[in-house]
Amino acid sequence: MKANTELVKIGNHCVHVEIYQQPQNTESIIMVNGALATTASFTNCVKYLSDGLNVILFDLPFAGQSKLHNPVGGIITKEDEVNILLALIERYQPTSLLSVSWGGYAAMMALAQSPTSIKRAVLASFSTQLNDGMLRYINGARHYIKIGDVKTAANLLNEEVGKYLPRLLKYINYRHLSRLDDQELQQVCFHIEQILSMNDTDYEQLLGNIEIPTLFVNGKLDEYTTPEDILIADDYMPKCEFEVVPNAGHFLDLEHADARKRMEKILRGFLIPNEFESQVA
Template identity: 45%
Template structure:
């Protein structure tokens, strides 16, 4: 399925968008990718979403096919990314939201503004804590980004959060990361610096404002955004569920067929189930067997 592409003006930026139309679908899902990623990172996810929904992907103003349409004078804040997301939600009449990794920050900030259209949201590979492995990864990344050490930055991603990816994906990752523009490195450096020095990783204060039902999906072997740490969101949210994908790391449905199937089952099961009455969540974590 080939998408309809367009450049949409959102929050004073120009954003490359891809719209996968399904004539039989009644609902639309918007996907929010992680740092240094583009719409291409959702290739596996699209395979199980497009038969069920209309799907929207987009590149952040500093990334992918959006780069050519923006000036890149200053790095964007996660608050800026949240405002862009809110405008895209309205533009495409999105009903559901799904984020991956650092895309969870902008997504939660956007959800805290209670967009009227969003009925449910899925947050993949994200947690409210910066644990020791994540801090080590970020501190090394900060140095490589500052020094524009593209080769070592590519190896760092593959040896940490990408350690469970197939070798073909690791080669693609390294090629992609080592060929990013200087402004993309400055963008990521600004974000990590803020996370490490200003304690603004998850904007915990905003979580109490979220009234959208949420599903958090984490990999069993992801030591950077662990399933155990993700459960702490339950202390701040009124309506959330948790799923652990067995035998998977940070990249979930990209790692192997079993993880792809589990992630598909979890996401579709959550989005396609009728809305339940909202209730506090205590121990709702589930593990889906292959």
């Protein structure tokens, strides 16, 4: 399926947007990448959601196909990410949102402002807790980047959060991360510092301001954003649910076919709630 592409000017930034549309779809979903990921990370989601929802993807200014259109560079703060996301929501009026990994932080900040078109959201592979495994990983990545050993930092991703990925995706990750330029590496380090600066109160305030139905999906084998660590959301959010993907780690539907099928069932059941009713009728 071929996407329609647009280059959207938001403040001082240009944002590459991909839109997958089907004539029969009446609702849309916007997807928020994890740290340094690009629209390519949502390939599976596009395949199994695009017959029920129009899909909107985008690259942040420092990444993917947006990068060439932002030659000046500069750090993109979490507030910048949120402003970009809210501007895209205002422009395209999606009814749903899906984020993965640390894209969940920007997603939560945007959802806490109650954008009117968004009726439901999914936050995948996200946790408000920085457990020992995540701290080990991000501190290690920061160390290797700061000493200029980018290849070891790339290997660390595959050995830690990407440990259950197939060999081909590990190779793609390594190639992508080991070729990051200085601007991208500075963005990585800035992103890590932002993650480390968050505290429980910050998350509690965000969670308490999200009023729409929200589903948290985590992999059973994920040691970094564990299913148990996100259950605290139930204390603050009036309409949250939880799903666990068996035999899957942090990258969920990218890891193997069974996880992909399970994610498809979970996401379609939550995001396209009338689908099964219409089939029965």
